[in-house]
Amino acid sequence: MDSLTETAVRDEIDRELRLIDDAIALIRAGAAVRVTVANLRLGSSVLEAARARAGLHRLRVTADWTPGDEVCALVVEAGPRDG
Amino acid sequence: MADPQPVVPSRIPRSGRKPGDRRVTVDRPEARFFRYGEQGTIVAKVAAIEPDSRAGRLGFGARRVLFGRVLSTHEEMEQRLPKWKALPIFSSDVMSSVAYASEASMFTLAAAGSVAYGLLMPISILIVALLILVTFSYRQTIRAYPNGGGSYIVARANLGVLPGLIAAASLLVDYVLTVAVSVSSGVYNLSAAVPILDEFKLEVPLIVICILLVMTVNLRGLKESGSLFAAPTYIFLGSMLLVIGIGVVRTALGNAPVAPPTTPFPAALEGMSLLLVMRAFADGCSAMTGTEAVANGVPAFKPPEWKNAQMTMVIMSALLGSMFLGMSWLVGVTGAVPSATGDSILSQIGAAVYDGRTPLYYILMFSTMGVLILAAQTSFADFPRLASILAKDGFFPRQFAFRGERLAFSSGIVALAIVSIVLVVAFGGDVNRLIPLYAIGVFTSFTLSQSGMVRHWWTERGPGWRRSAVINGVGAMVTAVVVVIFAIAKFALGAWIVLIIVPVMVVGMLLIGREYRSAQVELHVRPESVIGPPSRGQRVIVPMQDMRRDAIQAIKLGLTMSKSVVAVHVTDDLHAAEQFRARFEEQVRGVDLVIVESPYREFVRPLIRYLEFTAEKDPSVVTIVLIPERIIKHWWERFLYNQSAYRLRDALTGHPGIIVADVPFRRPR
Known part of the structure; x- marks a missing residue:
């Protein structure tokens, strides 16, 4: 991450949010019940935005992340929004 | 399998014998799959097209045994036909019809009683006059379209796409019918001589085998089929001319040949009428199917193509006209009549001229059977060529445009064989019912082609255009009259089927054309567009x-x-x-x-x-x-x-x- 410039970080966040959007759309369409988006380099940074987007569709997003890990996974699934 | 050897030439600098000498060795290693062509190109060798798998190699080897070695495109000129080979290939259809055209007219005239046979000669003269007219018209077409002046090309170029496709569909239908009818006739003639064929119902399998044989020979290439089929056609020609010649000499010497007595064919009686004469004329016109074959196949001739094609066309028509008139004349001299016992008119004339069933008689009869089967050869020469032209114009599937390993249009050859076999099997070999359909398509294409030529001369207005336009114009009018006669005389006998098949084919070809055109628009690269550098945004x-x-x-x-x-x-x-x-x-x-x-x-x-x-x-x-x-x-x-x-x-x-x-x-x- 250290090597990423500001623009690159913004692009990466956009890209990871797009993956979350795809996961939300997939669950809303009934094609899957849970979608895990893994290997996200900026997962912790996009978590709140992802939760907000999922909440609009009554879906929840949980982070599967251990401090110290280089990457993190976000799990999108049906259910009330996480506090 | 990757080619292990490099094919790009390398330039190796070397020092000379004396100090200061420098030279460059251009290393052009010979690769297994490629050789060097002109202007720095690399040319694939035969090895490059050999399959890798064992099964593929076996198939490749089997094809070599069956069809011969793979021919390079550069060998195309060597595959061209000299006149003596082109004549049997392009004329076997018309020549063979001499064997049955007079008889077909007589079967129809029989309905009005034996006195009506007197009309055979006038009808034959009319048909030969028509043949001369069509020949002159096509000679002009060949000169005007030296790259192949088939009815489709001429009609499309001068009258538009629709008339062109009508001409093409008519001819394609005719070619299929020619194969089915001629091979069946040959086999049934053989079956009359060898009754065991009929006894064990072997006719249909034999017809199928014959069609497959002609197909295989054609897949070996036009030149080889010409070499193989030339002998039977020339033997038939010789036999026909000999029987007519001896008949003329004997009559001139006062010893006119007389046909052996036979039981006349019991025709359903009807009064002499214009319709009856028209039907007899239409039957006789079946002799002219295949006349356009030479004009379609001009590119198959050795250079100068148009001149050789014109000469072949004239020789073919002269032979056809002479034999047709000679046969009709001998019918009158010998008193041969359609027989109830299956003894054909040709057989009766042969027996009359040779005083019985002598060896010369048998040569005549067997060569007739042979040439009837080989009449399919003309269709095998022209159908694939026409299909390839249609494919290049986008009205037929594209694979019909490609030449196979032996430079033959393999897809067209195989397609023609398959459709003909399906037809023969569907009709149980009884293809006589298809004969009424036979010539209407051909005469439709004659009319469209000749009309197209009139338009051509009118637009070009070169030296002597008026004379040329008149010849083609008269040809168009006369052949149009024949189409009308066919339609009236043969409509109830099955000619109406053509009115269904041809439009269906035309619509099919138009749909294929539309599909290819829309694909072309989709794939078109605009000339102003420039392809940018690589993008990784996807x-x-x-x-x-x-x-x-x-x-x-x-x-x-x-x-x-x-x-x-x-x-x-x-x-x-x-x-x-x-x-x-x-x-x-x-x-x-x-x-x-x-x-x-x-x-x-x-x-x-x-x-x-x-x-x-x-x-x-x-x-x-x-x-x-x-x-x-x-x-x-x-x-x-x-x-x-x-x-x-x-x-x-x-x-x-x-x-x-x-x-x-x-x-x-x-x-x-």
Whole structure:
């Protein structure tokens, strides 16, 4: 991450949010019940935005992340929004 | 198999014998699959087209035995026909019709009683006059269209696409009928001489075998078929001219030949009428089917093509006219009549002239059978050529335009054989019912072609254009009258079928044309467009069910194509998915992983849905789906591998915004 410039970080966040959007759309369409988006380099940074987007569709997003890990996974699934 | 040797020449600088001498050795290694051509090109050798697999090599070897060595495009000129070979190829159809055309007219005239046979000679003279007119018209066409002046080309160029396609469809129908009818007639003639064929009902299988034989010889190339089929046609020609010559001499010497007594054919009686004469005329006109063959096949002649084609056309018509008139005259002299016992008019004339069934009689009869079967040869020469022209113009599937290993239009040859065989089998070999349809198509194409030529002369207005236009104009009018006669005289006997088949074919060809044209518009690259530098902005998705080398290979490829590579894993087992994820995060860096949980055990559909969502959400970004696919070496492996890959590819191919690419994985040795 250290090597990423500001623009690159913004692009990466956009890209990871797009993956979350795809996961939300997939669950809303009934094609899957849970979608895990893994290997996200900026997962912790996009978590709140992802939760907000999922909440609009009554879906929840949980982070599967251990401090110290280089990457993190976000799990999108049906259910009330996480506090 | 990769060519182990380099094919690009290398320049190696060397020092000379004396100080200061320098020279360059151009190393042009001879490769197994390629050789050097002109202007720095590399030319593929025969070895380059040989298949790699054992089964493929066996098939290739079998084809060599059956059809001969593969011919290079450069050998095309050597495959061209001299006049003596072109004559039997392009005239076997018209020549063979001499054997039955007079008889066909007589069968019709028989309805008005034997006195009506007196009309045979006037009808024959009328037909020969028509033949002369058509010959002169086509001579002009050959000169005006030296690259092949078939009815389709002339009608399309001068009258428009629709008349051109009507002419083409009419001719294609005629070619198929010619093969079915002529081979069947030959085999049934043979069956009369060899009763065992009829006894064991072997006629239909024999007809099929004969068609396949003619097809095989044609697949060997036009030149070889010419060499093989020349002898029977020339023997028939010689026999016919001999029987007519001896008949003329005997009559001149006061010893006119007399046909042996026979039981006349019991025709259903009807009064002499104009319709009856018209029907007899139409039957006799069947002798002219195939007259246009030379004009269609001009490019098959040795140079100067048009001159050789014109000469062949004149020789063919002269021989046809002489034999036709000679036969009709001998009918009157010998008193031969349509027989109830199956003894043909030709057989009666032969027996009369040779005073019984002598060896010369048998040569005449057997060569007639041979030439009847070989009449199919003209269709095999012209149908594929016409189909190739139609394919080049986009009205026929494109494969018909390509020449096969022997420079023959293989697709057209095989298609003609298949359709003819289907026809023969469907009619149980009884193709006499097809004869009424025979000539109407040909005369329709004559009329359209000649009308096109009138327009051609009118537009060109070169020296002597008026005379040429008059010749073609008269040809068009007369052949149009014959079409009308056919339509009236033969309508109830089956000619109406042509009125259905030809329009159906024309509509089919127009639809094919529309399809190809729209594909051309879609594929058109605008001249002003410039292809930019490589872009890595596309999205790459790799379906991945397990941590396997084929999927990793696809991911590696994806990383060379885009900054955004996503692996998609669909699972119904969360525990296994967690393990997979842990391994993925450990081993694959910079690639996102999307795990889609599918509790209904359906893997492909959720994946397709996911890909559709990603593609639809941002249509400006191309989604490339890389599908790992195992290379199949044996047929049975198809049932074991790649099933999901096939399903996925079928579902996604053609989806807007999605490009599907297979990433083949070769099994490690």
